[in-house]
Amino acid sequence: MDHRAKPGPDGGGSGRDAAAGTAIRLKRVTLARGGRTVLADVSLTLAERRIGLIGANGSGKSSLIRLLNGLLVPDDGRVEVHGLDTREQAAELPRKVGFIFQNPDHQIIFPTVAEEIGFSLEQAGRPRRQAREEAKAVLARHGRAHWAERPVHALSEGEKQLLCIIAVLVMQPAVLVLDEPFSSLDLITRRRLEAVIAALPQQVILVAHELDAFVGYDRVIWLHEGRVRLDGPPDTVVEAYRAFAEDAAGAPDARAAF
Numbered sequence: 001m002d003h004r005a006k007p008g009p010d011g012g013g014s015g016r017d018a019a020a021g022t023a024i025r026l027k028r029v030t031l032a033r034g035g036r037t038v039l040a041d042v043s044l045t046l047a048e049r050r051i052g053l054i055g056a057n058g059s060g061k062s063s064l065i066r067l068l069n070g071l072l073v074p075d076d077g078r079v080e081v082h083g084l085d086t087r088e089q090a091a092e093l094p095r096k097v098g099f100i101f102q103n104p105d106h107q108i109i110f111p112t113v114a115e116e117i118g119f120s121l122e123q124a125g126r127p128r129r130q131a132r133e134e135a136k137a138v139l140a141r142h143g144r145a146h147w148a149e150r151p152v153h154a155l156s157e158g159e160k161q162l163l164c165i166i167a168v169l170v171m172q173p174a175v176l177v178l179d180e181p182f183s184s185l186d187l188i189t190r191r192r193l194e195a196v197i198a199a200l201p202q203q204v205i206l207v208a209h210e211l212d213a214f215v216g217y218d219r220v221i222w223l224h225e226g227r228v229r230l231d232g233p234p235d236t237v238v239e240a241y242r243a244f245a246e247d248a249a250g251a252p253d254a255r256a257a258f
């Protein structure tokens, strides 16, 4: 499947300053997967430029961000992305929301780098021949002109993630959503990718387990068992989450689990 083609009660943190139509709004969203409620009555306005999402495995992070590009629709409530209802206007979402998956192999579909980017350009409306030419120019702008004919399988994990980001950005989305993009990257590659992300003009919504990834972020949201547990400045939320996780890991039933 090509994901580019679909590419308080508010619960919000600081700076809810976006005008109507330029924010993402979850309104009393409930979502079930596999017969279980995985998001329960979640309301959020996401307007800040840099937003992090943290929480334990299974807390609902991936489910929540899949609501933003229409890969999932709520069972109850509404999700609006810059005024578009994700249930009714799904076809228009790829122009708004670019999505980067944890595993680049789930995203990349073409054998060479230039073909992969060319396809995104075609999705953005370029005729095929123009798309292939423009793909080379795009790579050159990112300092990767030498990648054009490279087979995708010959790229490292970090290079594949960068390719995914470049391919999604040519669609010029207003929002970039990243689902654990660092999980298989070494620290140097991660820092480089973080720097690439930090320089983007887009709104960024990042899911990560690496708690030091949110330096400079405007807001971090901690999801716990399908609900917002804490929402605010990164330092406050990350510290509370860290303390909670250390406590939970030290609890007798947690030790017995191993």
Ligand SMILES: Nc1ncnc2c1ncn2[C@@H]1O[C@H](COP(=O)(O)OP(=O)(O)OP(=O)(O)O)[C@@H](O)[C@H]1O
Binding pocket: 033, 034, 035, 038, 055, 056, 057, 058, 059, 060, 061, 062, 063, 064
């Ligand atoms: N395709 C699916 N079918 C059924 N249940 C699912 C599916 N995907 C996720 N779930 C369930 O939904 C819940 C939330 O999963 P989700 O992937 O959103 O969590 P997460 O916070 O992103 O976790 P992780 O940190 O492990 O990636 C989990 O209990 C999971 O088992």
